[in-house]
Amino acid sequence: MGTSHLPMKNLLRRPGRTAALVLLTALLAASVFGGSVVVGSLRSGLESLQARLGADIIVMPAEAESKVSFKNMLLQGTTGAFYMDASVLDEVRAAQGVEIAAPQTFLASLKADCCAIKVQIIGIDPDADFTVKPWIDESYSQDLGDMEVAVGCNVTAGVGETLKIYEQYTHVVAKLAETGTGLDTAVYCNMDTMKKLLAAAEAKGVSHKITSGSDVISAVYVKVKDGADVGRVNNWLNGHIRKVTAVRARSMFTDVSDSLAGISRAAWALIGAVWALALVILLVTFAMMIHERRREFAVLRLLGVSRRGLRGEILMETALCGLAGALVGVGVAALGVFPFTTLIETKLGLPYLTPAVGALLKLAGGTILATLLVELLAGTWAAARLSRTDPGTTLREGA
Amino acid sequence: MLHAENLSMRYFRKTGQANHFHAVKDVSLALRPGEVALLTGRSGSGKTTLLHMLAGLLTPTEGRVRLDDTDLYALPDAALSRLRNAKLGVIPQGRSAVDTLTVLENVLLPQQLRGEKGDAKGALRWLEALGIANLRDARPAELSGGELRRMAIARALAGNPEVVLADEPTGDLDDENTAAVLSLLRKAAVEEGKTVLLVTHDSEALPYGDRIYRMESGALSAQSEE
């Protein structure tokens, strides 16, 4: 029967009651959407870190701080510089089970003029490199030439600009896609450029802690042959090459994925608590609302609304509130999360990459559906309680 | 014709099975089109319970209610609701307004529930006849008890039902309005052939009835024709 205009009128003409319900629902939706976007961003950040660090083993100088500063460089974008003799590369290449060994050399820029921050400069060997090179290829099809650099997305300079590093002018030829890791604040060049920059840095008094004259590198990325045992290669490298430490790349992420798992658990526990609380409040609110309005509903029955029609009217009100609340909640969460992506990444100190638009839309859709479902469940429960009594009985009470 | 056949209503109290309360005992009566029947009795004698059963709002524990050839409580809920909407105009005791609708919207509601647009002019004529046309756009919360009662009467009559069941329709009204309401209901029976039942303990109503039923402790104790 034609009750379709009733739910809307009921909602609009009781703005206070409606606003309270919409706000409660918005809280539910915002917690779920905000939480799942953050967790999803951490997950895609970890994936992107794994892709950029797609080595089996990383060999670096044996000093204790090199592993720490390497990790901070990856995760927080702080600068780090540690060196070993370039001859290490040949020793690694000679080891059994090593398929590719690619060197990288690090240099930290000095803090430049106003507002610029220290950046990490990473020299790669374009012929051997298999981690950073494919990433550069995505945005720059040629090899990096002499004094040419590619910059991470969070570096201020743009393509075509000149970047002055230790009084040397380098040309920015590419801006790289976002990874959500510390690599976004780094500058990449080839080994020849790196040698010039190192020399310039030395001229400025920044020492490499290694006898000058010989070439230096900071890390060797190793890919083992198919079928070779990564652990054994790793042990061999540790045992046979002096003054270096070989680290399995996976152990680098274990910490990261552990803290990711921790954050996910905390986030879901929090979301779960918010939902449990909101569900209880929602059920109590509905029960109270239906109780308060039971006379109104009995009158509707008296005027010829069937049990089913009444249930439809209640569920329609609930669904409208639920939809409005879910949209408001998703919107508020989006405003609270997306503009502050960089801030969240910095504060968490973990790789953080916002998922693609498609995935975000799915998350938003899922949130809206879940919220509507909970709301409708509460509404159904309340409506079912109502239809157990004859309208006559209700009309007699406190008439 | 609206028939009650051996209607009984027992309420079981929660304190025990044996402990039940017989609100209406074995009542049979027949309400005829074109007649106004009055149902009187002390409070608690079962008048309202009987009216609710006649209106299809309360399932009796025993007995049947028939409107012409239809057994009300044998119908499924949807069909009974449709019948209530189309053929029965009920004026319950107490507040019965839908608070989010205006007075006019309340009066048009039964017709709109049928899926019709609603006859606003006709509704206004009823409001006029009951002296509350000026309140057409007011919300129920702004109305006095007597005005709400008259709105409920207008709503019951505007739906053009075959049977009008009114529970203390003059309860909140002053003398002048009482007379107006009673003659309006009488006119509905005599001129439009509606079946009208008034539950009342207002002695002023007596001259308006064709038939008077008295209830005592749930049973019909007397029936008289004027």
Add this chain to the structure above:
Amino acid sequence: MKRQSIPALAILLLAVIVSVGSQTFLGACVHGDGSFGACHWACRAMLGEGVLLAALSLLALAMKRERAGLYLAMLPASLLGLLTPGTLIALCKAPTMRCRMLTQPAMEILFGAMLLVSLVGWLLARKGEK
């Protein structure tokens, strides 16, 4: 009458957050050497705009008859605030600086909200006058 003052209350609250926040928890950082960047002065400008909007909302609360006009004045005032960080006054270049990560998005949301609320307030006040 009561309904029309709700937007003014909301704007007052937001404007106080802007004024206090621009100098404290939402403000730009001080450089290591104690010098100020453009972002510092951008925050000063937003302090002024926040105080202006707070004053307008207080006037709107106090003067019922001028309310529609006051809401109307809040529109360009919040637009000015919205455009201050980054557009009218430059902030730091690096996206990882505090003023870019926190101040700019937070202020844009706050001023944007005030823009919307003053629009709603104006519509309500106009409706009330008729």
